[in-house]
Amino acid sequence: MITTRKYVSLFVKDLLVACGGLMVLAAVVLALNSTEMIRGSLLVQLFLGAAAFTCFRYALVNTYEVDPKVQMISFYLCFILADVLVILWLWLFADGPLMDKGVLVPFVIVILVVKSMVYAMMHIDGKREAKQLNQKLYEYKQDGEQKEEEL
Known part of the structure; x- marks a missing residue:
């Protein structure tokens, strides 16, 4: 590191x-x-x-x-x-009408809203995937313990 x-x-x-x-x-x-x-x-x-x-x-x-x-x-x-x-x-x-001062503020707001939504969705999806992975690891661990008991 x-x-x-x-x-x-x-x-x-x-x-x-x-x-x-x-x-x-x-x-x-x-x-x-x-x-x-x-x-x-x-x-x-x-x-x-x-x-x-x-x-x-x-x-x-x-x-x-x-x-x-x-x-x-x-x-x-x-x-x-x-x-x-x-x-x-x-x-x-x-230059031009794209970056008129009146258009810039809504442009920035749209960027902030879209980025916030994407980050929120990424965070929620990451938490859900971590939960699923932990569940699978727990099931795998339980299966491994059951097989050891059978031997």
């Missing part, structure tokens, strides 16, 4: 790698297709995209051995942070 400090350092390292990778990709694309300079807003967009990618990656594809409680906290924290980063990116840089 790794410590929380090591886990955070790995997260920051992966964030910097994602930012660097996106920066190189953007520089190559802009060098091939444009004569403009890289604007500051593009750098902010690249950082927000890399941060959201890293958060989603740590929430969904976490390969590090950590305490189950830390893993659960990391899942929720990274998932919520990634959503916040995507919404922030849309609010700051998306």
Whole structure:
């Protein structure tokens, strides 16, 4: 098991790698297709995209051995942070009627309601599966004890 400090350092390292990778990709694309300079807003967009990618990656594809409680906290924290980063990116840089200030609030509310429902369903399903598994293990243990008595 790794410590929380090591886990955070790995997260920051992966964030910097994602930012660097996106920066190189953007520089190559802009060098091939444009004569403009890289604007500051593009750098902010690249950082927000890399941060959201890293958060989603740590929430969904976490390969590090950590305490189950830390893993659960990391899942929720990274998932919520990634959503916040995507919404922030849309609010700051998306043009058009999709991200009008009046549409953003219902958009955030819908995301929160849907995520809450999914988490609640996952929790209820997990409890039910754990109960079924414990029942099967209990039955298996009882069968094993009965077979030992017969011998």
